[in-house]
Amino acid sequence: MPSLSFTVSALAKVNLYLGVYATKDERGYHRVDSIMAAVGLGDTVTIAPAKELSVTMDPAADFPMEQNSAWRAAVELGRVCGREPLFDIHIEKHIPIRAGLGGPSTDAAATLRGLCAAWDIDIHDERVAAVARGIGADVPFFLYESPAYLSGAGDVMEETFDALEGMSVALVRASSKGVTAQEAYRIFDANPQPVAPIEPMLEALRAGDEQGVVNALANNLAPAAMSIAPEIVDVLAWMREQPGVRVADVSGSGSCCFALCESKEAAQSLASAASSERGWWSCATQMEKSGSNLIDC
Numbered sequence: 001m002p003s004l005s006f007t008v009s010a011l012a013k014v015n016l017y018l019g020v021y022a023t024k025d026e027r028g029y030h031r032v033d034s035i036m037a038a039v040g041l042g043d044t045v046t047i048a049p050a051k052e053l054s055v056t057m058d059p060a061a062d063f064p065m066e067q068n069s070a071w072r073a074a075v076e077l078g079r080v081c082g083r084e085p086l087f088d089i090h091i092e093k094h095i096p097i098r099a100g101l102g103g104p105s106t107d108a109a110a111t112l113r114g115l116c117a118a119w120d121i122d123i124h125d126e127r128v129a130a131v132a133r134g135i136g137a138d139v140p141f142f143l144y145e146s147p148a149y150l151s152g153a154g155d156v157m158e159e160t161f162d163a164l165e166g167m168s169v170a171l172v173r174a175s176s177k178g179v180t181a182q183e184a185y186r187i188f189d190a191n192p193q194p195v196a197p198i199e200p201m202l203e204a205l206r207a208g209d210e211q212g213v214v215n216a217l218a219n220n221l222a223p224a225a226m227s228i229a230p231e232i233v234d235v236l237a238w239m240r241e242q243p244g245v246r247v248a249d250v251s252g253s254g255s256c257c258f259a260l261c262e263s264k265e266a267a268q269s270l271a272s273a274a275s276s277e278r279g280w281w282s283c284a285t286q287m288e289k290s291g292s293n294l295i296d297c
């Protein structure tokens, strides 16, 4: 039995740029260009040695543990590395689901990070990247620095940027059942949307130009998310009117929206007003340098 326990922070992401194309790969996944940034809202994943594998969540999951992204990541990494994943994995959930914030994906990436530490495997080993991609398109992002540009199905690392750390962000999600990525891509196929040019966002990130990032924010999956969860339209209109908001958009497939704010205070006031005036889930946070981090071992 391995001897060490690990605690890993599993942060959420927002998409600063999402360009979905109608073309698909052999799995039926759309070709996308995705630029994601980690934010300070996160789950906490604790991994402790045990006699057999188990995954628990707080609040408790309403689905079998074998379907948990963390379980799938542990089993698959064990298989490719010839190890038995004998761990209790416990996830303290804070990231809302069906929100486009990458919750299940970051939990899987945090599990991979913890198991790599336990088994002394380089997190950037090609086997780990392949396992990550097999669990979900967003998983590889959480193994690298943030922000990052990924191509392919949104799972092939192209470039990371030394930019935006600490930038204030507010997250708002109207209460509803949310949107799954699968549903959003299905609606996109029925009505494909044009892709915004990616170069202005890449140039802004390379230059560390915050205003350039604000100007280049784009997501052509947002109309699909809005048709599934029409309350997004109301949330975004409201956010864009709030003081200190530089820009606001849908994160990935939604239904969570995010605003890049002028200050920490602006993000905090927006989040409190969203909850107190509108009854929406909200969070004031900031951009972080990496989507998953070992915080204790």
Ligand SMILES: C[C@](O)(CO)[C@H](O)COP(=O)(O)OP(=O)(O)OC[C@H]1O[C@@H](n2ccc(N)nc2=O)[C@H](O)[C@@H]1O
Pocket (backbone or CB within 6 Å): 015, 018, 028, 029, 030, 031, 032, 034, 100, 102, 105, 135, 136, 137, 138, 139, 152, 153, 154, 181, 182, 185, 252, 253
């Ligand atoms: C919307 C985004 O979150 C933007 O970052 C991602 O593209 C989705 O990433 P994800 O939730 O990790 O996606 P997965 O769990 O791998 O896939 C869920 C479903 O989304 C669709 N999917 C996902 C990614 C992609 N490039 N094309 C797709 O068509 C597929 O129907 C897939 O069955």
Ligand SMILES: Nc1ncnc2c1ncn2[C@@H]1O[C@H](COP(=O)(O)OP(=O)(O)OP(=O)(O)O)[C@@H](O)[C@H]1O
Pocket (backbone or CB within 6 Å): 063, 067, 068, 069, 070, 091, 096, 097, 098, 099, 100, 101, 102, 103, 104, 105, 107, 108, 138, 179, 180, 181, 182, 252, 253, 254
């Ligand atoms: N660790 C996990 N945390 C939460 N949900 C999980 C986890 N593992 C598997 N799931 C399943 O994933 C479903 C949510 O998937 P979905 O792709 O809609 O997530 P999301 O939060 O929108 O993330 P993304 O931004 O990556 O699309 C849950 O209803 C649950 O059945």
